[in-house]
């Protein structure tokens with residue numbers, strides 16, 4: 001067992017973990033942050049994407065012990081329930097989700113993409129989200145959502161969902 | 163405060179979804195999120211072999227491992243080893259071998275369940291699987307359908323002495339006569355490859371006995387909580403009225419969660435036996451072998467026509483791969499396609515034969531479209547081939563044979579009556595959006611110049627039957643359940659509305675769309691309506707969500723129940739307003755005396771009166787609620803025209819989908835934003851069959867594409883944006899004028915893509931390209947055609 005301290009969505013957690021435990025399982029099972037989900041066991045789907053010290057990672061490809069001393073932001077910490085992040089607003093407005101299972105990862109990947117490239121082209125969005133699979137939307141409205149989020153973000157912070 | 167909507171105006175609006183807030187904030191309730199105190203986790207030892215005798219199984223080693231509570235093989239499980247049911251015995255003499263949850267003596271597919279371990283953590287349960295002693299004696303695997311039917315083949319199920327599950331025939335008209343009259347008879351074989359549904363949320367089940375009572379609650383990531391409850395009662399013997407099934411947030415299904423899985427039986431029985439919650443969540447790798455697959459048919463089709471392109475008859479002979487066992491509706495899937503081979507075309511005769519075949523592979527069952535994509539694929543492919551054969555423009559050939567808009571209602575050669583349709587209108591719109599003539603001109607230029615990148619135009623003018631289904635028809639097809647749907651609408655004393663539906667959404671936005679339907683009738687804002695679903699404790703009656711039935715059938719029930727509620731309220735309001743019920747008009751949620759708008763009572767006020775019951779008219783019972791259980795009059799028949807511009811690099815085999823246009827006619831639309839989303843997702847899955855996906859097995863029956871690293875579902879980078887449009891020809895058999903939309907895109911798009919690739923290469927002698935049309939496959943096809951050319 002190893003001792004770790006990780007700040008998740010603004011709250012500091014510490015505890016003992018098995019060295020083999022994946023960050024996503026620690027988030028879900030040990031500290032009850034179940035907003036982040038698991039879609040595969042080969043690091044292909046991206047459903048588990050979170051921000052680790054501000055950059056997106058697949059939390060199934062990081063060990064919990066590797067996150068020791070780090071700051072993790074999940075979909076649950078992107079905004080509180082009343083305040084919406086522009087990417088969340090855009091996904092609702094553009095119908096960028098259906099079942100919503102890929103959504104936590106897709107939104108976090110989009111947040112990271114837009115922080116790197118605030119004005120992405122359609123091609124850049126498509127390539128930027130290549131590591132996140134969605135089976136419901138055909139991606140059409142996800143791409144639209146990310147474009148729309150870019151517009152919202154360049155227009156300044158927004159409040160409230162559409 | 164929310165702005166009140168006018169009666170009727172919520173219908174047809176692209177209202178943003180109610181479902182999204184919790185999904186976008188991670189405030190979700192996936193089954194795997196459930197962590198009940200005292201839970202034991204189940205892990206499954208699965209067969210690594212496709213076909214083998216279990217020569218030794220000893221689970222005792224697992225019991226010694228830390229955290230392990232119990233371990234079972236089939237022997238230890240005894241009577242609790244329930245059988246997975248099949249509810250669609252399609253013929254009287256169908257062979258229906260037993261499908262025990264844990265394999266008994268023999269395994270028949272990679273992924274068959276051999277033993278289970280229950281431990282206090284999921285990791286401990288998985289670790290302990292290593293301590294089970296098991297040995298197998300490998301048997302020859304049955305992997306090829308044609309070989310499976312030859313005498314001397316190894317048998318998947320020894321006791322039935324054959325690998326043929328059933329033979330189903332439906333002769334319509336005199337095909338031999340049509341054939342004799344024909345100038346052209348074209349026969350082709352198509353392979354509809356095996357696909358894996360690959361919904362993004364892996365399956366998960368939790369079963370919890372409720373204290374000392376006999377009740378048990380089962381949460382499952384399923385499309386069918388209501389059907390599952392009935393089946394669990396039948397299989398486990400637990401009285402149905404003690405079982406509550408909840409499908410909480412469910413992350414996609416596409417038919418893959420239209421099932422009763424062996425893991426659901428095991429988790430339920432073991433929770434009951436151990437008296438504590440049991441949980442199981444599949445890994446993606448388990449999902450690939452253990453969740454049912456779709457498609458997998460060898461399709462021989464023969465079309466008889468005159469030389470000027472009049473279709474006379476069609477003959478279809480299928481081999482349909484059942485896999486190792488029959489699951490819930492495995493044998494019936496090809497029959498859902500059976501009616502659709504004649505599609506939108508008029509002809510004198512149609513001859514259908516399907517043989518279901520057992521193999522040592524994962525069972526097949528419903529996958530988005532279920533039988534109808536298979537049918538649409540071959541009819542739309544053969545139409546293009548016939549056009550090439552007789553030298554006719556493929557769209558002209560379609561026009562010559564399709565049912566014209568003034569011929570509806572039209573009874574097809576397969577015996578279905580299509581209520582409405584307008585293929586001309588959808589096609590005209592699609593051609594204009596696509597710039598069909600412009601692209602044909604570009605195609606001619608590229609051919610003339612010998613451009614290494616050739617352009618092809620793929621056409622698919624599809625229809626489908628959905629909105630499952632009239633119960634009598636299902637009965638005639640030997641399906642053992644009905645196709646009705648239920649709704650209860652309640653006006654609560656606080657003015658809020660509950661719509662209790664029997665449909666079970668997993669991405670389709672029912673909470674939003676059903677609120678829109680009820681709002682349009684009750685005049686209550688969408689925001690004040692709560693849709694209750696997917697929990698047999700709160701929404702007890704229903705037939706769930708599949709076959710594009712939820713709006714087509716469930717929508718009718720919402721409409722009928724809402725209208726009945728208004729009629730009950732009218733009687734109460736008339737009593738309060740001291741007038742006769744017929745003097746009242748119902749406008750924007752308020753009863754108003756005709757000609758005297760000052761005398762009025764809002765629906766919410768009527769609900770309060772019904773609640774207090776202080777002053778109700780004689781004979782009227784307290785509370786304001788109404789219900790409706792509706793059996794649909796018929797299937798619904800969406801249709802449309804899909805066009806794909808395919809660029810094919812003749813030197814590398816690389817294929818690029820340059821442009822995709824579709825115009826779908828799904829009848830009246832409750833929420834066009836949701837309709838469009840369904841079309842996008844459906845189209846993407848159909849394109850994926852054409853270009854990317856295929857479950858591959860080796861000769862020993864090992865699934866080679868057993869993870870998301872090997873089974874290629876498309877990413878955003880693999881697909882373009884789609885150009886979608888609609889025409890609206892309301893259904894006349896469905897009171898809301900709606901049809902279905904969930905499967906249409908998948909049914910339509912696959913042939914459009916392949917027709918486009920073949921069209922790009924036809925001048926090189928190519929007449930077919932196998933799916934998935936990977937660069938390698940396309941390149942080999944080109945080389946073979948060149949080699950064969952004189």
Ligand code: FES
Pocket residue numbers: 037038039040041042043044045046047048049058059060061
């Ligand atoms: S769970 Fe699939 S990439 Fe992490």
Ligand code: FES
Pocket residue numbers: 096097098099100101102103133134135136137362413414669
């Ligand atoms: S919305 Fe269902 S997987 Fe993306």
